[in-house]
Amino acid sequence: MSTNAKESVAISSVLASAAMTVMKLVVGLMTGSLGILSEAAHSLLDMGAALLTWFAVRIGDQPADERHPYGHGKVESVSALIETGLLFVTAAWIIKEAVSRLLESTPPEVETTWWAVAVIVVSIIIDIGRSRALLKVAKETGSQALEADALHFSSDILSSTAVLIGLGLVWLGWPKGDAVAALGVAGFVLLAGWRLGTRTIDVLVDAAPQGIAEHIEKMAAQLPGIARVERVRARPAGPAVFAEVVVKVSRTLHLEQVESLRRAVLDRLRAELPEVQAVVIAEPLALDDESLAETVRVLAAARGLSVHHVGVATLNDRPHLSFDIEVDETLTIAAAHAVATELEQALAAELGDDVTIDTHIDPRRASNFSGAAPAGNRLAEVRDALATASKGLVDQVHQIEAQEREDGLYVSLHCLFPDDAPIGEVHHATARLEHRLRDAVRGIARVVVRAEPASEGLTG
Template identity: 25%
Template sequence: MKKAFLSDLIIKVAVPGYQDIADPRVRTRIGQLEAWVSILVNAVLTAVKLVLGLMVNSLSLIADGVHTLSDVVTSVVVLFGFKVSGKPADKEHPFGHGRVEYVTTLIIAVMLAVVGFEFIKSAIGRLIEPVPIAASWGVLIAIFLTLLVKFWLGQFSMLLGLRIDSLTLKADAWHHRSDAISSLLVLAAVGGSALGYPALDGVGGILVGAYLIWSGFVIAKGVIDPLLGQPPSPQLVGRIRELCRAREQVIDAHDITVHDYGHHRFIALHVEVSDQLSAQESHDVAEDIQDLLRQELGAYATVHIDPIDLDSEVVHQVSGLLDDLLQQSETFAGYHDLRVVTTPEHEVILFDMVVSHETSAGKRQAARRWVQRELLKAFPDARINIHISPPHVYG
């Protein structure tokens, strides 16, 4: 992780045991540290910008001061969010309060967009009726210094956000960075106005407002997905399967579902083992995998065991045919839970069919019928029972 001397020093002094980010208490302290530093720094910068803006009669600078004031408010929201999200699970919220972090991030995004809209409204009026600005070199230097401070604050927040993998802190970092960029636009607008181009103040206000709306949209888009439920990354799915296969009795893992609740993660999955294992041995495999996922990923896991007949000739024949069909279709993406049940009347071939997640419901059913027809050509007397895996499972 990128090192920053001043930021690292603040973390070391303010958060004992700061390296143990797996501890929810440490995570909460780091989040609250970012909020308090942001509140203090932004309170000072707000006062400086508003005083300078009123002195030189610059709407864009006053708007920038209000933007910085909104940073104080959002940091208070961050402080509240980390206080609540750090609470342990209770009767009403058995999965903990971690998703409060997502809600606070969404609040930050909405506030950014609202402030940006208000800036644009005011700036259009200033563009229609420009007002002369009398800014000295001292004022311009002061604006430049506030820009540098906000840039550092953005780096500080991002460093903490990356350290504890917090969407809220990353969003707050972008909020600070947007303030730094808006200060740069204000610097250009105020300087241009002082040189005899007063309309630039209104232009600067519009640009600042547009940038705030865009920043709010980007932040909101990033947090709505985990609130609604988003797929696990391919890297996480691969890591889960790798950890499962580390147990020698495990053939493979599939039907992986992951739910994130802030810093709490819950995983449900199926693992395939030989049907020659006893019930006790299969249970031990499941327990070992649950313990391993908790140790390596900090996740609470539920493991379902799928026994596989590795000696059945019919299973091998069906598997070979399905492998051939996989090469012929873009929709048919895989299969698992393959088993053959023999009854006095006929054999029943059962398996779960995996289709690509972008496939429509109609094409899913068409692919299932196609696979079923191909299997009946090879096994005309068999019953074919194909279950399509739901789109929320992976692996």
Template identity: 30%
Template sequence: MAEAQIKNESVGTVVVAGAANLAIAIAKLVAGLISGSAAMLSEAAHSVADTTTEVLLYLALRRGARPADTRHPFGYGKESYVWAFLAALFTFVVGAGFAITHGVTTILVHEHTGNYLTSYIVLAISFAIESVSLARAIRQVRRESRRWRSTPHRYLRLTADTTVKAVFLEDTAALIGLLIAAAGLTLSHLTGDELYDGVASILIGVLLLVVAGILARSNISLLVGRAVSERVHRQIEHELTGLPAVDRIDTLMTMVLGPEDILVAAKVDFRDTATGADIEAAADEAERRLTDRFPEVKYVFLDPTRSLRGTHGRPARTTQDENQRPVDQEAGGGGPA
């Protein structure tokens, strides 16, 4: 699948999720105001947070896709993680904060109008709409996991495309939140005790905290500068050591610059018989091999160097620290590969 198609699919997934969340947020707010249910109002805040998140994720996709220029020679891929982090922060502060606070207030005050029918109808419709949005996200996750020859679970855990991860987690949390809200409303309806409605609201807030925490952690790691996975690292090293003019790779470092951008830098010990022309040809061949196997590799830098004493036969180091062994990082470029 071409890179443009992948980005368009991600944009489509975000737009569908955003439109669904906006419609659901309005319906939940009306139902919450009519019924006075804390769980419904918390679900409305949940959907408002999700809608705002989709807007920020859309900005992340658009701004992160801008081409490189003189001020940003490696492009704007990392900016997508800034907006995605802000989206997670908004979910944490607004969605979770409101849900937990309103739930505690409901438990203490015990206020409810007693009108449950509207809430039940809105919950059922919301569940159907959220299911459609989640189904689209699941299709993209499965398609991308096949492209990376990975399982959907591994792809979600390792992918650097945090917009897909965010939509999937938020839609999943939305469906779980709807079930929690329905359970709280039903128990309050049957017992006449608003305690259950308040507890449901708090649980929805905790659910949002978990999702926001996962997404924030993932985006922070990518903003700091995360390497590709150990599996991809080994494959890149294999491609480079397979070049005829290369004796060994002394140091290999990688960095994820964006959802579809990887930088590769290596200190290469070329054979003693290699001429300048051989080295130039090897550099061109290295870039061709890596970009053919990993379209996400956008930058390849090779530094001819002599191997350190005693390094022959050892795997390439991932840092300049001679004593540090390669560590299994969390993600590759657009996925785990």
């Protein structure tokens, strides 16, 4: 529902309260009824509260800004807190006057007239209409200020009924019935103030709405890939609820996968709890089913290291890890060894001393190379060597390229294999092809072999 609807129902409450205040005040002065005068004071309070409500909904619906990143919703709570204070002040005045009349030996004369009864009946009808209208908009918009205003009008219905009973007692010949009715009005005012104040203070001290954290946790935990929900913190601000959700996900996931899970939690919350504005934080967790190879890669990545050829075996009845670790080629052997040792120690601390570890250090070369076309007949030498080396290993070799670089000759080539060839056999064949080429051609620093299925033809 739009802000205009909230403002419209708020301003109509101001007008209704003003009209009832004037009617009750005039009739109360004419009849001398403390009950009706108390109701006039109550309606005057309602008018002030309605004005506060109108102001609050105008300010509270303004969008977030630099100074108020969570919006202005709590303006409504401040308004409701002021209304609570006014309720208690009014109740105190009514109680004082009522007790004073009850203690008097000769209470002031109260006149019971048809117009006094008519004013109270009309006010009850108006209160019923305003209460329903305010509560409807409050529920649709989550406005605490409108809910507080609706509560005021609801309490007015009960207190007006008490005044009618008091007038009836006076008419039946018990003059102090009016003062007793005024005490009843004060009781309803205090009850309304207590209920409103309790809810308002909860909002102002960031008390989480009842059950919202458990609901959010349940929804997030049901999503595939979420290992567990670590923490949910929620606090209300006007019609919105701001939530911080911390979930645990497998530490082996890539950043894109983690972000996808985080977005999935947000999307579900928005679909099922549109009033919740959540921040979802994903934290890594070592799952029980994490493999040894995954543990190696995770701990290496956490240190900015690349590993390959990770192998897991059993050696002398103990788990054994082996892998290649890449370090900057400019490091000394002592520095490179220190890097490898630190990773091995981290693995031992997590996996236990029962696991043995072997690490091979590889130099990580610069990603950008400068080179030139091979001199003389070097490319022809490579082509001839490949023609011989590929026999019995691959179906066809094509797209042969070579480049002279600072560290030696760089060679790249594509080769074809049957579509149903197992990748293990393909890797073995390309490795043998590389070794044969290195034996046949001197000065090769790097060979890159791209294996392709034969169905791709020569398009790869």
